[in-house]
Amino acid sequence: MGDKIKRIGVLTSGGDAPGMNAAVRAVVRTAVGQGIECVGIRRGWSGLINSDFVPLTGNSVSRIINRGGTMLYTARSLEFMEEEGRKKALATCKLLGLDGIVAIGGDGTFRGALAISRQAGKDGMNLRVVGIPATIDNDIGCSHYTIGFDSACNTAIECIDKLRDTMQSHERCSVVEVMGRHAGNLALYVGLAVGATSVLIPERPVDFENDVVENIRRARLAGTTHYMVVVAEGAGSVYDIAAQIKDSLGIDPRVTVLGHIQRGGAPSARDRETASRMGYTAVQALVADKGNRIVVSKDGRIRDLDMEEALAETKEFQMERYDILEALTNNGMSRFR
Numbered sequence: 001m002g003d004k005i006k007r008i009g010v011l012t013s014g015g016d017a018p019g020m021n022a023a024v025r026a027v028v029r030t031a032v033g034q035g036i037e038c039v040g041i042r043r044g045w046s047g048l049i050n051s052d053f054v055p056l057t058g059n060s061v062s063r064i065i066n067r068g069g070t071m072l073y074t075a076r077s078l079e080f081m082e083e084e085g086r087k088k089a090l091a092t093c094k095l096l097g098l099d100g101i102v103a104i105g106g107d108g109t110f111r112g113a114l115a116i117s118r119q120a121g122k123d124g125m126n127l128r129v130v131g132i133p134a135t136i137d138n139d140i141g142c143s144h145y146t147i148g149f150d151s152a153c154n155t156a157i158e159c160i161d162k163l164r165d166t167m168q169s170h171e172r173c174s175v176v177e178v179m180g181r182h183a184g185n186l187a188l189y190v191g192l193a194v195g196a197t198s199v200l201i202p203e204r205p206v207d208f209e210n211d212v213v214e215n216i217r218r219a220r221l222a223g224t225t226h227y228m229v230v231v232a233e234g235a236g237s238v239y240d241i242a243a244q245i246k247d248s249l250g251i252d253p254r255v256t257v258l259g260h261i262q263r264g265g266a267p268s269a270r271d272r273e274t275a276s277r278m279g280y281t282a283v284q285a286l287v288a289d290k291g292n293r294i295v296v297s298k299d300g301r302i303r304d305l306d307m308e309e310a311l312a313e314t315k316e317f318q319m320e321r322y323d324i325l326e327a328l329t330n331n332g333m334s335r336f337r
Contacts (some may be wrong), residue, residue: 003126005099005286007037010056012070013044013105016263017134017148019271020070020104025061026279027102027132032058034307039096044105045112046077047090053065053096065272068151068265078114092125093120100128102279102288106135106146106255107311110294114307117292128291130282131307134275136262139183142310143296149186150270152179152262156190159258164194164228171225173216173253175242179262180232184317186262187232192325197227199325200241203235203317212241213248215329229253274308277302290336 010027012020028038038056041047054060054072064071064317079085093101103113113129120127133140136152167174180186184201191199198215200206216227229245231238242253267275276297283294285304292307 003099005036005128007039007097008095008100008102008283008286009039009041009045009048009053009093009098010072010102010214011041011044011104012074012134013071013103013109014074014076015106015135016070016074017136017146018068018071018151018263018265019063019147019275020074020134021064021067022272022275023104023132023134023279024056024070024072025148026050026066026276027283028056028061029058030280030283036283036287036327039098040072041101043073043075044077044109045080046075046083047073047084047115048092048322049077049079051066051092051095053092053306061068065276066266068263068267076108081118086116087123087152088118089116090125090127094125097329098127100130102130102132102282102286104132104134104147104258106133107140110307110311114292114311128286128289129293130290130304131294132275132278132282132286133294133296136186137180137183139315140296141315142305142313143298144296144315145274145297146181147271147275148263148267151265151268152186153189153193154268155262156186156258157193159256159261160194160228160230163256164226167226167228167254173227173229173245173251175229175231175238175245175253175255176191176258177231177233177238177255179258181234184232184235187230187235188318188321188325191230192321192328194228194230194326196230198229199322200229200231200235201315201322202232203319206235208244209248212245216245216249216251219329240302274302
C-alpha cells in the first residue's frame with residue numbers, strides 16, 4: 001500500500017452532461033466521510049494548469065444533485081495536450097498537495113488523466129487518477145452506460161413529441177438533428193422511443209431511397225400524413241436530407257436542430273443514481289490505493305477497471321435497435337414498390 005490519501009481534486013472536462021453535479025457531490029461527500037479533503041478544479045484540465053480551484057466540503061455540494069450542467073464548469077485545453085502544459089498542471093497538484101484526481105468526462109478526459117499520471121511518474125510523483133464516464137453520447141467503449149445519456153434522451157423525446165403535435169396539425173414532415181457526431185446511440189434510442197419514420201446514424205451507411213423515401217411512401221400509403229426523420233449529426237446534413245426529401249417526394253420538410261438543449265436540464269433519476277454510485281466507487285478506488293482506473297457500468301454493476309485496458313476496449317453498437325425500429329415502422333404498412 002502507498003501513502004494514505006489525504007487530499008484529492010475533482011474536475012469535469014469536455015462536453016457537459018446532466019448528472020455531472022451528482023457525481024461531484026458523491027465524490028466530495030464520500031471523500032469527506034473518509035477524512036479526505038476535496039478541492040474542486042474549475043474548467044477542467046485548463047483549471048489545473050491555471051490554478052483555478054475552490055475548496056469543497058459536504059455543505060458546498062448541497063442541493064446540486066438536481067442541477068444540470070456542472071458547478072465546476074468545463075473546458076477543453078489545447079495546452080494540456082502538450083508536455084509543458086501537463087508539467088504546469090502537475091506543479092499545481094504539488095502546490096495543493098493532491099494525492100489523487102477524479103476526472104469526470106469522456107474519452108478525451110480519460111486520455112488526459114492517463115497522460116498526467118504518466119507525466120507524474122516520470123517526475124517522481126505518485127498521483128493517482130480515476131475517471132468517471134459522463135457524456136450524453138454513451139460512446140465510451142469500456143462502459144455500457146455513461147452519465148447524461150438518459151437525461152439527454154428524455155429531453156430530445158420531449159422536444160420531438162411537441163414537434164410531432166405541430167407536424168400532425170399541418171400534415172408535414174419534420175427532419176430533426178440530435179447530437180452524435182461519431183455515435184448514433186442517442187439518435188437510435190430516441191428514434192425508437194418516438195416512433196420515428198426513419199433514423200439515420202453514422203454507424204450505418206445511408207440508403208436514402210430505402211431508408212427515407214420508401215419509409216415515407218409506405219407511411220403515406222397506410223394513411224399517415226406526418227413523418228418524423230431523426231438524424232444523428234454525424235450521419236449527414238439535415239438541410240441536405242430535407243432538400244432530398246423535397247426533391248424525391250414533393251413534400252416540404254421542416255428542419256429542427258435540437259443542439260445544446262440536449263445537454264441542459266435536470267438529470268433524470270437514472271443519471272442521478274448512476275452518478276452517485278460511480279462517484280462513491282471512484283473514491284473507494286483511491287482509498288484502496290488504486291490509480292489509473294476508470295469507473296464503469298457493466299451489466300448493471302458499477303466497478304473500476306485499469307485505465308489503459310479500459311481505453312482499449314470497444315463497445316458493440318446495438319444495431320438490433322435499428323432492426324426493431326424498422327419492424328415497428330414497417331409493420332402493417334402497405335408495401336407497394
